[in-house]
Amino acid sequence: MRLHREGFTIMITTGLVLLALNLLAYFYLFSDNSTAITLLAIASFILFGLIVQFFRVPTRQLTVHESQVIAPADGTVVVIEETSEDEYFKSRRRQVSIFMSPLNVHVNRNPVTGIVRYFKYYPGKYLVAWHPKSSTENERTTIVIQSANGAEVLFRQIAGAVARRIIWYVKEGQPVKQGDEMGFIKFGSRVDVFLPLDAEINVKIGDKTKGGVTVLAELK
Known part of the structure; x- marks a missing residue:
């Protein structure tokens, strides 16, 4: 460690x-x-x-597989649903959200290997991380990575009521490797992951995730 x-x-x-x-x-x-x-x-x-x-x-044996989407953060799965992603895709996607308590490891990792196709930072409010509007009104980043098979995975770092600073280490056009550090959120937060509709979800509500280790989904 x-x-x-x-x-x-x-x-x-x-x-x-x-x-x-x-x-x-x-x-x-x-x-x-x-x-x-x-x-x-x-x-x-x-x-x-x-x-x-x-x-x-902590020192971990990271999971690396080109057809798998790996958890970008430690925490608890609090949302699994089909929803409309209106910032980048502007279409329906499968959303998996991970709540990070102050006791979790707060390193954020790339969920897939690929190229960063989109990045944007938004200043905002500090609603509690599980609030329905936290993903659209809180301080946050949006990152889209296109994987080797062409599938695009979007994920958001979202600040919570305690977290007041989001750190990121990626930019548009940058090649990234699955499991490598892409950022950090200080003191409690949430990460949303948006997947293709045909992705096979491997977790359920209440599951505990380990960043860089837990397999969230399988890409088709």
Whole structure:
């Protein structure tokens, strides 16, 4: 396991603030109250631990297969439905949505190998990630990758009520490899994946996914 580079500034800043707070408490605020000093130290340790675990990147054996769509994120499958995708395809698609809690790994990965045919970033609101309008009104990105067999897969990084910054590492025309990091969302979010109608869905509502490992669907 390693720690993601997107978290270095936050982890260092948080560590320094907590250290300063504990030193202030030890020498000035609670110098005669050992219980208060101990409780503050424990709370600081837990908070710092939560921040560190959020930016963890576990070592995994990634799934690579040209006819499979791999989960772009860790989380829980909350939506599987046929819907109209009106930004790029402007037609019906199969949607699979993954909710990422603050306790999940928040690295986002390319679901297929291919060429990035479309990319767009939208600033927006910060509705809770499971809100029906979060996919159209929240801060988000839309990425379309055309796979080797010609099928196009669209996926969106969507910020949630806690997440306030979406990071991406791709651009239009760029070749990408399945399972490679394509971005990061900080502190709770959602990823929507839009698939061809004839794709065979391999997950169900409530399933837990692992980014780069879980097979979401089979492309025809």
